[in-house]
Amino acid sequence: MLKASFGSYVLMSFVSSLLVVIHAFSLKRYFYNAVVYLTKSKIATVVLGNCGVVCLLLVGKFMQAVFLGPLRFREEERLQVRIREAVIESCLAMTVFREEFNSKFIGLFAVLLFLKIFHWLSRDRVEYMEEQPNAPLLAHARLISLMAVLFALDIRLVVSCATYTMQYGPSFLVLFAFEFAVLSISLISTITRYGLNSADSYLEGRWDAKGMISFYNELLCDASQLIVYIAFFLYVQAFYTLPLHIIRDIYLTFTKFHKRCVDFLRYRRVASSMNELFPDATEQDFSDGDRTCIICREEMQSAKKLNCGHIFHVRCLQSWLRRQLSCPVCRANVEVSTRGSNTRNEAVSVLRNYLVHATHFISEAFT
Structure with a gap:
């Protein structure tokens, strides 16, 4: 139904534009005079402008079919x-x-x-x-x-x-x-x-x-x-x-x-103080949980433990924390330090200077 209505709109736009052009050349004998009439007539401007929009829509449909599907x-x-x-x-x-x-x-x-x-x-x-x-x-x-x-x-x-x-x-x-x-x-x-x-x-x-x-x-x-x-x-x-x-x-x-x-x-504060913020996982942590790192799906020989108790590769944890400061498993917030206000002040200072x-x-x- 939508395609049919769009097709009817396109057909009506081209037909109306053709009729307006024919009418202009029937009133004005010469090409220049007919063009001047089309540019000054409000009705002709609206009809031809609508035809231009239709042409742009058709080009868009074509580009979508070719490049995006x-x-x-x-x-x-x-x-x-x-x-x-x-x-x-x-x-x-x-x-x-x-x-x-x-x-x-x-x-x-x-x-x-x-x-x-x-x-x-x-x-x-x-x-x-x-x-x-x-x-x-x-x-x-x-x-x-x-x-x-x-x-x-x-x-x-x-x-x-x-x-x-x-x-x-x-x-x-x-x-x-x-x-x-x-x-x-x-x-x-x-x-x-x-x-x-x-x-x-x-x-x-x-x-x-x-x-x-x-x-x-x-x-x-x-x-x-x-x-x-x-x-x-x-x-x-x-x-x-x-x-x-x-x-x-x-x-x-x-x-x-x-x-x-x-x-x-x-x-940057987390990455520079990984050892101070997160303790190393022990054998007891590995036995209580799973040796498979949920981020990379590989077995862990050494890992870091978050406050929520989940463990991950150091490399994987660093990569994850670049995107968001939360646990990949339970989404618990990763507490960076008590200097959160200093972090915000540093950001404001950077923005102000910028x-x-x-x-x-x-x-x-x-x-």
Whole structure:
């Protein structure tokens, strides 16, 4: 039923567009006059704009079939929520550039939303392949091709919008330059994550450094996006007005970045004091429990014991604690030390210094 209704909508859109064009050429004899009429007529603009949206949807359907195949329910559910949030934020952004609102703005907004959708889907598909490492080679080839196409489009659009802004001064293109820059950073992080998952799968899950590299990848992505958001906020504030739509993104990115800094400092304290925090497992511990490490599924000759009583390889425990400070079996919290407030203060100090230097650098760039 849904496919039939979509097909009817596409057919009606093309037929109505064809009728509008025929009507324009019947009223205006020459090609130029007919084009001018189509651009100035409100009805013609709406009909042809709707036809453009339909064409974009068809291209999206084609790209989905080629690069992704059928979407999973989880991907569709996430996509609907993200599209709704993106449209609301874009409507708020339009209020900042309302004096420059035109058909070009609408066209770039449609392209931006189109690319965002496939960025979200590629990231979700990378997460799915991380959970299902035995995906066929064709699925990997399609995903790699999609990310390569998206990366090329991101770079091209960032360069085009930024070049125009630097040559002709402030315009609504600065919004799209920053948006495409954020997408590029996110895509680079997704590509890196995919490469790490592929390498770990090749090594049969025995790559100990994967967790730490993944953490640095996400930390660098959040830091880079935070710089871009702050730069855009200062730029728009300097040449336009207060960009309310970007405050939410700055807050969410800052919160994620702060949490990663806190987690990293806590993990670094754990890693540097493993012997003091966790005692060595005794033969009695091995006889009471199981010699098989639940993380790597291999037999243990030596191990560390958590406060909850579960034992693990030292190497496996370190790798696990990079991701979360809880027991892999019972999920009990791992108590680091009594210096938790110091850890938070260190994270706040790191963030404060980072934001001061980033803001100073960006302000100097605009002056």
